[in-house]
Amino acid sequence: MKILSVSTATNFLTISLNEDEKVIKQVEEKDQRNHSEHLDPMIDKLLKDCNLSLKQIDRLAVAIGPGSYTGLRIGITTMKMFASILNKEIVGISTLQALAANKQAADSLTLACLDARNNNFFAGAYVNGEAVIADGHYSFEALLEELKKVLAEKNIQKLIILGSGMEKHEDLLNSLPLIYGFFFYNKEVKIWRVVMGHLTVTILINIMLNNYLFSLVSGVSLQVAFIQRLPKEVILPWGQMILMYFVLKGLVPIRQRMISYEKSKNRIQEMEGETN
Numbered sequence: 001m002k003i004l005s006v007s008t009a010t011n012f013l014t015i016s017l018n019e020d021e022k023v024i025k026q027v028e029e030k031d032q033r034n035h036s037e038h039l040d041p042m043i044d045k046l047l048k049d050c051n052l053s054l055k056q057i058d059r060l061a062v063a064i065g066p067g068s069y070t071g072l073r074i075g076i077t078t079m080k081m082f083a084s085i086l087n088k089e090i091v092g093i094s095t096l097q098a099l100a101a102n103k104q105a106a107d108s109l110t111l112a113c114l115d116a117r118n119n120n121f122f123a124g125a126y127v128n129g130e131a132v133i134a135d136g137h138y139s140f141e142a143l144l145e146e147l148k149k150v151l152a153e154k155n156i157q158k159l160i161i162l163g164s165g166m167e168k169h170e171d172l173l174n175s176l177p178l179i180y181g182f183f184f185y186n187k188e189v190k191i192w193r194v195v196m197g198h199l200t201v202t203i204l205i206n207i208m209l210n211n212y213l214f215s216l217v218s219g220v221s222l223q224v225a226f227i228q229r230l231p232k233e234v235i236l237p238w239g240q241m242i243l244m245y246f247v248l249k250g251l252v253p254i255r256q257r258m259i260s261y262e263k264s265k266n267r268i269q270e271m272e273g274e275t276n
Contacts, residue, residue: 004060005018008039009067013035015043017052039075060091062075063094066137096124097131104129109127109150110126111161113165115163115164121138140172
């Protein structure tokens, strides 16, 4: 049975073609917000690469959430249209259940979560594929309590975390009496973006302060100060000190993220070694 699967629930657009349980081809697009423009062309290209047409697909599958409302609407509408026109079977799949299926171990609790902002998560937990914490919207504190209950009831010592956002709460997760490891939804630590962001904001603040002080001392308006100084003036020594302060301050969380990532890799290697 040939199955075409689509997920538009997050900023990852993923399309997969399976022959029963075997993945024939999978394509994905990361960090994009224009799923509506790219979904149909990507499906078309995947099928052409596999020398297939939509008519030859036996079943359609689509992620039904939780996730971005707009993203879900794009994927579900597209697949329902295909199913209706071609008279094909369509199946809805939980985003979290599909995420959890990527990494499970017999003696571990697998937590799939998506950052819902403001310390909230779309989350669900599974043991051997069975849901032990129902998919839902949780505050971090409520989710932590649910995890503690399940871990105590099931006597589990290992927790696998997949998804996004949970690494921000590493200190509180350390209070759990178990080994845990992160499998990041997006593993890249894009240091240059963080540094450039801090530099840009710092330079703008520095320019604003310099010109404001110049306008106070010289008695000219702030607009005139900007026109006179913005393109030409060299940053004052105290401005350079502020710049360095903000850059160094920005490097601290970067370093913490790198340490967190390295700790996570070590935990994952330890967990996989014990499992094997």
